[in-house]
Amino acid sequence: MMNENALTAFLALAETGSFQNAARAMGVSNASLSRYVGQAEDHTGLVLFNRSRNSSTLTRAGQEFLPIAQALREDLNRYATRVAGLRDTGPGTLLIGCGPLTTRTLILPALRAVRHVMPDLRFRILVSAYARPLDLLQAGDFDVFLGDLTYTPDAEDVEIMVMEKQQIQFVAHRDHEIHQRGPQTMAGIFEYPFASPHLHKHWKATLIKSLGSGAEAVERVNAQPHIECDDYNFLTGLLVEPDYVVGGMPDTFTELIRTNTVKPVSMKQNLAWNICAARKSQNTSTAVELFWNELANHRV
Structure with missing residues (x-):
């Protein structure tokens, strides 16, 4: 060379x-x-x-x-x-890329189980709404990716495991007026200030379809969300006042709902996240294999 x-x-x-x-x-x-x-x-x-x-x-x-x-x-x-x-990071580090939807519900229990077997293993958790996570996986930026793969293009040398399809939950402060209006459509949700993680183009396409397609639907979805953040601590912080409607994984809002701080918005139509795990097909790492098997135990 x-x-x-x-x-x-x-x-x-x-x-x-x-x-x-x-x-x-x-x-x-x-x-x-x-x-x-x-x-x-x-x-x-x-x-x-x-x-x-x-x-x-x-x-x-x-x-x-x-x-x-x-x-x-x-x-x-x-x-x-x-x-x-x-x-x-050293060779004893497992690199996990993930979307903001999966850290507590899937990664945390798998991490705890792996640490019982490999207590000296280090973990690096990279949380973001990645636009092309499979490309990053193939480039070696991650050992395992876990997140919303609503769009799963053909990818060579990548193994994909469908974890679960979870219904998106929309919540608002218990005193928010949306709770008085009965079951909502997505159009109704978007009448209020709306906050969520990053909506990549494939999610935007799903939302446009749910609003009936057409130029008006495109314009409305492209204006969403009013606040975009992949940190759920920040998003749930918006719920202390009856202002924003926030969308995300149900487990994210469990504690707030239990304490009656917020209430789920009743919906007429449901959308679901498509949570998948991905790794390179040619895997030689014991840590990756163990983490992958633990994720498989949490499949629905």
């Missing part, structure tokens, strides 16, 4: 078009830069630059090699990031 100095020199000269500026960007002399560029050309067997006294431009071969070099640079950067992460 091309050495890193040669790769960096090629990309710097391709970007600046100037040996002096490229050498300055790399922190090397013009002679060293010229030597590195020569190494890049020797490695590829191609003439990569048209050289003149004042500038250097890419040859046609250089232009075709540029995206290859950029991809190689990205791979090297990703490698460096992963190695640094390994140093930070």
Whole structure:
């Protein structure tokens, strides 16, 4: 593989078009830069630059090699990031990516069970409403992903386990006027200030359909939520006053409902989360296997 100095020199000269500026960007002399560029050309067997006294431009071969070099640079950067992460977390760390819906209901009990068997295992729980979690899983950002996979595209080398379909619950302060209006549709929910985790495009499509499709439905859904946050501690904090309607997992609101702080909104139509677990098919980690098996014990 091309050495890193040669790769960096090629990309710097391709970007600046100037040996002096490229050498300055790399922190090397013009002679060293010229030597590195020569190494890049020797490695590829191609003439990569048209050289003149004042500038250097890419040859046609250089232009075709540029995206290859950029991809190689990205791979090297990703490698460096992963190695640094390994140093930070150590090999005995399980990386779990998850949406904000699953931390207490699924991850916490599985984590407790795994720790009984592997007490020295460390856990890193990365909570976010990821737009493309399977891509991140394949890239190695997670060992296991757990969250709403309403949209589950075909993904090579990924094993998906459907955990449960849970009805979305909408709640509001016990004195909120929505409780006096009887069973609601989604249109009725959206008449009030509404807060929820991130609504990715596939959820928005589901909501648009529930509102009858059409331009008005699209406009209405695109304006939601009024407050978007993936931290449920923040979302439930909005319920201390009769202002917002908040949507989420039923278990999130259990304690507030039990203490009569909030009440579930009665609904005419129901929507469900599609909670799934995902991991790479080629798994060699004992920790991943154990965590996966514990998740399977919680399938509905």
